[in-house]
Each structure stands twice: as structure tokens, then as C-alpha cells.
Amino acid sequence: MHLGVVHTIRDRxxxxxxxxxxxxxxxGFTLFGTVTQDDISRAICIWDAPSVDDLQRTLDEMFGDAAVNDCFVADPARSVNLAAPQTSAAQA
Structure with missing residues (x-):
């Protein structure tokens, strides 16, 4: 499933x-792309992952107190240029 993340960076x-x-x-976790703001205060990422909860836990462990990670499920009807999700194919 495609997931988006907005990272609010607290400790550069x-x-x-x-x-x-x-x-x-x-x-089951694939990072498709990431962009970090020029002042390193925010970043956005697009992922393929098994679930939003799994991604949230993984990123919270990875970044600890360095960032607040706001994960959300991407709406395919309102998304552009996304690769086919790998986890959906594996689950089918």
C-alpha cells in the first residue's frame, strides 16, 4: 500500500x-522517494509498506526524537505518478 509521511524535523x-x-x-518496505526542505525543518516521503501502523513504528524507531513522523494512507484517486505497490501484489 502506498503511504505518505510528513516529517517535522526537531534535531537536524x-x-x-x-x-x-x-x-x-x-x-515489504520500499522508499520510493524523499524530499527535504532546504532549511532541514521538514521532509516528505512516499513509501510502499504493509500498513500505516507498521510504517509509523518503523520510522519512530529509526528517527527517535529527531523527528515527528506523520504517516498517512495515500488516496490512489488523488495521487500522481506512483509506482505499482509491491506489498499489494505480494499479498494477492
Whole structure:
């Protein structure tokens, strides 16, 4: 399922350490893209993940207090240029 995340970055140094760490995401989690604001105060990401709760837990563990992660389910009728979700195909 496609999910979006708005990250409110509270600690730039901790964000950078977590963001640039050599991360392998759990099976079923694919990061399609991310954009960080020029002043490093916010970022947005598009994911394919099993559920919004699973992604929320994963990101909260990854970033800790460095960011507030607001995860949401993407509405396919109001989304543009998204790759086919991998988790849906795996579950079918």
C-alpha cells in the first residue's frame, strides 16, 4: 500500500545521522522517494509498506526524537505518478 509521511524535523544532527546511516528496510518496505526542505525543518516521503501502523513504528524507531513522523494512507484517486505497490501484489 502506498503511504505518505510528513516529517517535522526537531534535531537536524540526529536526523542526518539516522537519514544517512546505511539502512536496510524491513521486508515489504520500499522508499520510493524523499524530499527535504532546504532549511532541514521538514521532509516528505512516499513509501510502499504493509500498513500505516507498521510504517509509523518503523520510522519512530529509526528517527527517535529527531523527528515527528506523520504517516498517512495515500488516496490512489488523488495521487500522481506512483509506482505499482509491491506489498499489494505480494499479498494477492
Amino acid at each position: 544532527a540526529a536526523w542526518d545521522r539516522a537519514f544517512f546511516a546505511d539502512k536496510e528496510f524491513p521486508p
